[in-house]
Amino acid sequence: MPEPLLELDGIARAFPGVLANDDISFSVGKGEIHALLGENGAGKSTLVKIIYGVLRPDAGAMTLRGKPFAPHRPSEARAEGIGMIFQHFSLFEALTVAENIALGMAPELAKGDLRGRIVEVSTRYGLRLDPDLMVGDLSVGQRQRVEIVRCLLQDPQLIIMDEPTSVLTPQEVEVLFETLRRLAGEGCSILYISHKLEEIRALCDHATILRGGKVVATCTPAEETARSLAEMMLGESLSPPATDRRTPGEVRLRLDGLSMASETQFGTDLEDIALEVRSGEIVGIAGVAGNGQTLLMSALIGEVRAARPDAIRLDGRPIGRLPPHGRRKAGICFVPEERLGHAAVPDMSLTENVILSARMRKNLSRNSFLNLQRAARYAGDVVARFGVKTAGVDHAARSLSGGNLQKFVVGREIMQEPSVLVASQPTWGVDAGAAAFIQEALIQLAKDGTAVLVISQDLDELFAISDRIAVIANGRLSAADPVDTLTIEQIGLRMGGQARGRANAPGAAEPAHA
Amino acid sequence: MLRLEPRREPSKAMQVLTPVFAVALTIIAGLVLFTILGKDPFRAIWLIFFEPLTQTYALAELTVKGTPLILIGAGLAMGFRAGVWNIGAEGQFVAGALAGGSVALALHETAGLWIMPLMCLAGMLGGMAWAAVPAFLRTRFNANEILTSLMLVYVAILLLSALVHGPLRDPEGLNFPESRLFSESMTLPILIEGTRAHVGFILALLAIAVAWLFMERHLLGFQIKVQGQAPLAARFAGYSEKRIVWLCLLTSGALAGLAGTIEAAGPVGQLVPALPIGYGFTAIIVAFLGRLHPFGILLGGLLMALTYIGGEAAQIAMSLPSATTRVFQGMLLFFLLAMDVLVGSRIRWAPRQAAG
Ligand SMILES: Nc1ncnc2c1ncn2[C@@H]1O[C@H](COP(=O)(O)OP(=O)(O)OP(=O)(O)O)[C@@H](O)[C@H]1O
Ligand SMILES: [Mg+2]
Numbered sequence: 001m002p003e004p005l006l007e008l009d010g011i012a013r014a015f016p017g018v019l020a021n022d023d024i025s026f027s028v029g030k031g032e033i034h035a036l037l038g039e040n041g042a043g044k045s046t047l048v049k050i051i052y053g054v055l056r057p058d059a060g061a062m063t064l065r066g067k068p069f070a071p072h073r074p075s076e077a078r079a080e081g082i083g084m085i086f087q088h089f090s091l092f093e094a095l096t097v098a099e100n101i102a103l104g105m106a107p108e109l110a111k112g113d114l115r116g117r118i119v120e121v122s123t124r125y126g127l128r129l130d131p132d133l134m135v136g137d138l139s140v141g142q143r144q145r146v147e148i149v150r151c152l153l154q155d156p157q158l159i160i161m162d163e164p165t166s167v168l169t170p171q172e173v174e175v176l177f178e179t180l181r182r183l184a185g186e187g188c189s190i191l192y193i194s195h196k197l198e199e200i201r202a203l204c205d206h207a208t209i210l211r212g213g214k215v216v217a218t219c220t221p222a223e224e225t226a227r228s229l230a231e232m233m234l235g236e237s238l239s240p241p242a243t244d245r246r247t248p249g250e251v252r253l254r255l256d257g258l259s260m261a262s263e264t265q266f267g268t269d270l271e272d273i274a275l276e277v278r279s280g281e282i283v284g285i286a287g288v289a290g291n292g293q294t295l296l297m298s299a300l301i302g303e304v305r306a307a308r309p310d311a312i313r314l315d316g317r318p319i320g321r322l323p324p325h326g327r328r329k330a331g332i333c334f335v336p337e338e339r340l341g342h343a344a345v346p347d348m349s350l351t352e353n354v355i356l357s358a359r360m361r362k363n364l365s366r367n368s369f370l371n372l373q374r375a376a377r378y379a380g381d382v383v384a385r386f387g388v389k390t391a392g393v394d395h396a397a398r399s400l401s402g403g404n405l406q407k408f409v410v411g412r413e414i415m416q417e418p419s420v421l422v423a424s425q426p427t428w429g430v431d432a433g434a435a436a437f438i439q440e441a442l443i444q445l446a447k448d449g450t451a452v453l454v455i456s457q458d459l460d461e462l463f464a465i466s467d468r469i470a471v472i473a474n475g476r477l478s479a480a481d482p483v484d485t486l487t488i489e490q491i492g493l494r495m496g497g498q499a500r501g502r503a504n505a506p507g508a509a510e511p512a513h514a
Numbered sequence: 515m516l517r518l519e520p521r522r523e524p525s526k527a528m529q530v531l532t533p534v535f536a537v538a539l540t541i542i543a544g545l546v547l548f549t550i551l552g553k554d555p556f557r558a559i560w561l562i563f564f565e566p567l568t569q570t571y572a573l574a575e576l577t578v579k580g581t582p583l584i585l586i587g588a589g590l591a592m593g594f595r596a597g598v599w600n601i602g603a604e605g606q607f608v609a610g611a612l613a614g615g616s617v618a619l620a621l622h623e624t625a626g627l628w629i630m631p632l633m634c635l636a637g638m639l640g641g642m643a644w645a646a647v648p649a650f651l652r653t654r655f656n657a658n659e660i661l662t663s664l665m666l667v668y669v670a671i672l673l674l675s676a677l678v679h680g681p682l683r684d685p686e687g688l689n690f691p692e693s694r695l696f697s698e699s700m701t702l703p704i705l706i707e708g709t710r711a712h713v714g715f716i717l718a719l720l721a722i723a724v725a726w727l728f729m730e731r732h733l734l735g736f737q738i739k740v741q742g743q744a745p746l747a748a749r750f751a752g753y754s755e756k757r758i759v760w761l762c763l764l765t766s767g768a769l770a771g772l773a774g775t776i777e778a779a780g781p782v783g784q785l786v787p788a789l790p791i792g793y794g795f796t797a798i799i800v801a802f803l804g805r806l807h808p809f810g811i812l813l814g815g816l817l818m819a820l821t822y823i824g825g826e827a828a829q830i831a832m833s834l835p836s837a838t839t840r841v842f843q844g845m846l847l848f849f850l851l852a853m854d855v856l857v858g859s860r861i862r863w864a865p866r867q868a869a870g
């Protein structure tokens with residue numbers, strides 16, 4: 001056992017209605033890669049926010065290198081050598097890599113030959129990064145590198161990563177892991193949160209498992225199976241998801257010649273997208289983030305209207321120029337990728353948040369007056385069926401943990417029983433048990449005759465649930481081939497090998513798997 | 515170096531309490547100010563904030579001044595919730611007074627119970643027409659409604675002045691720039707005999723109730739809140755931003771226009787160039803003082819009315835400068851905004867090197 005770097009002793013933190021952290025004690029050794037595991041709402045993010053000085057504990061104490069440690073804000077934690085990579089990047093698209101890095105650093109560190117140091121650190125750890133590129137031209141994996149390099153430049157002794165790989169391709173994950181292993185070899189400790197248990201097994205030396213805010217187990221992940229890890233997290237045994245195939249029926253969703261110019265400077269245009277999704281089947285769209293998925297989703301939702309009505313047809317009916325609520329009424333529902341701020345209003349209650357997208361199909365208003373009782377009941381139904389952990393439907397969406405909000409948003413759409421469901425990253429950030437549950441709900445929905453379209457970067461997931469898979473790259477969609485004719489490696493190469501970036505930004509054409 | 519750090523969880527109780535603290539701080543600052551001016555500070559504060567509450571006449575005046583503030587504030591708050599910044603309610607107030615007043619003047623030889631509602635309707639349409647201009651410019655050309663609505667205030671005031679100097683001038687009025695006095699069926703019925711309290715206040719209370727119902731229970735109110743809090747979610751739901759901009763500007767314009775007509779047909783009783791005395795601007799303070807919530811706006815409107823009445827009383831009794839009222843209203847807004855910053859974040863003294 002290496003000497004401890006960070007020790008936690010009896011950390012507790014309550015939020016209204018929940019004890020998010022309850023008497024948590026464990027230690028992270030020097031040079032150790034330590035996993036923090038737990039189902040959604042177990043209190044992982046809360047705990048690392050306490051370590052990073054974003055939140056204050058109600059009780060308990062921490063020591064860092066044997067000395068008492070109680071950061072009151074992130075800058076204090078950073079000064080003590082703690083770095084954190086959040087899942088959502090805080091980068092400015094219109095600035096270069098070097099400018100972004102300088103902005104996020106303590107001023108005296110940003111002085112001197114910053115560019116030189118960026119190049120040095122990024123080559124030392126195999127994170128190739130050109131300091132002069134615009135962040136807007138970078139892929140998600142490259143953006144994460146910017147965050148990591150920024151973190152490394154401050155000579156951290158502990159790096160905290162909260163679900164860092166949910167947006168990366170398999171190849172990018174490999175690069176990240178090599179970097180992390182090298183850092184650990186040099187004595188830097190890493191506290192790693194992920195729901196991807198295979199990754200944990202491959203990467204981490206130790207794991208602390210949380211359930212309901214308490215430490216319930218510690219283990220050495222390499223000696224466990226993904227299954228046994230999941231069972232420790234949930235405290236119950238899991239059944240693998242059913243994978244029987246369905247027989248597809250008639251075409252419900254048809255895209256034909258769907259082209260669209262991006263609304264933003266750095267976005268990807270859609271070019272001549274064609275696709276058919278039949279009743280009873282699940283079609284997956286694989287692709288590295290930033291290849292047109294966002295715009296495709298907007299086009300399907302109706303946030304941006306298509307040029308021609310018949311570019312999008314629902315059960316034969318042209319809906320390309322209908323607004324979102326008109327499309328929902330016609331029978332299509334959507335789960336957008338970004339749950340907070342797009343799929344849900346952060347400061348509104350769950351009750352109000354079901355009104356957002358389920359008003360039409362669930363009759364949540366009469367004569368334009370809201371029926372709050374019905375809405376509360378529907379929100380309650382979603383919470384109950386999808387096992388959303390919340391203190392009540394009158395609590396704000398913001399107060400839910402990431403995975404629980406995801407379950408709520410997915411459940412809100414599935415329970416409307418649409419004839420077509422389009423879901424982007426439906427299991428993003430949810431724990432293994434909930435992911436299996438959501439996947440099964442999608443499969444069941446397809447069985448009942450819905451045409452399901454899933455846009456995701458998670459190839460394992462696409463292969464587990466899809467009947468056919470297409471790849472989106474640079475705003476173009478390939479044909480959707482049956483899964484039995486494809487391998488994960490083929491698809492992975494097809495989506496990773498096709499560089500993202502616009503023709504006019506040659507520097508951005510660095511392959512994402514480099 | 516002083517730094518502001520956002521707080522993670524601003525407390526609900528603090529949001530309700532800040533207006534109370536802001537009032538307290540205003541009073542304290544007022545005490546200091548009057549001491550420096552060499553006036554008896556306690557008497558001045560007593561005259562401004564407390565004495566009016568002890569007299570029936572002043573209480574009635576409270577409703578007279580409160581009526582336009584509450585009406586306009588309720589409309590503005592709706593837009594502010596959606597991120598639509600109508601700063602030009604003063605102009606819509608004048609346009610409404612002109613429209614309602616013109617109806618009255620055109621019918622000056624007629625009598626009947628139907629005239630008053632007709633004037634109110636015309637006033638609302640006038641205010642709406644004035645607010646439609648910034649709405650059109652914003653939705654069509656993406657022009658900032660703060661600037662356009664504000665500039666239209668001066669156009670409206672000049673228009674009023676031009677009209678009462680010309681076509682609307684009282685033919686028997688010895689060339690004074692004033693319209694004819696409104697007749698009995700063109701003035702608002704008095705609520706309490708011997709005071710100026712009129713039925714406009716009932717309308718203001720009604721507007722508050724309707725605004726509450728609209729914001730908390732109606733789909734459009736819901737859309738307004740979603741648009742203001744999470745524009746992307748509003749897009750996801752399919753709410754049209756343009757429609758919301760039009761809705762907010764037209765509604766706040768209508769309420770300001772109604773307030774203008776009520777002012778002309780109530781306490782003033784005719785059209786005069788000096789009709790606009792800043793209710794449209796003060797109502798912005800009222801809206802924020804009331805936390806953009808209808809019930810809060812009712813209280814905020816009455817509080818601001820108090821500073822008008824008390825300020826005037828103190829001016830006369832203690833020969834204070836005529837800017838006293840405005841200074842107090844300004845301080846109130848200043849302290850409210852400052853308190854808001856402190857609720858949303860906290861001030862820290864950070865040595866330079868730790869800043870990051
Ligand atoms: N700001 C907050 N206000 C109220 N409750 C909160 C707040 N933040 C977290 N919680 C609650 O604390 C509990 C733990 O949340 P936390 O975000 O730490 O979970 P997590 O383990 O990170 O879950 P996930 O895997 O879904 O991200 C949840 O029940 C959540 O609803
Ligand atoms: Mg989390």
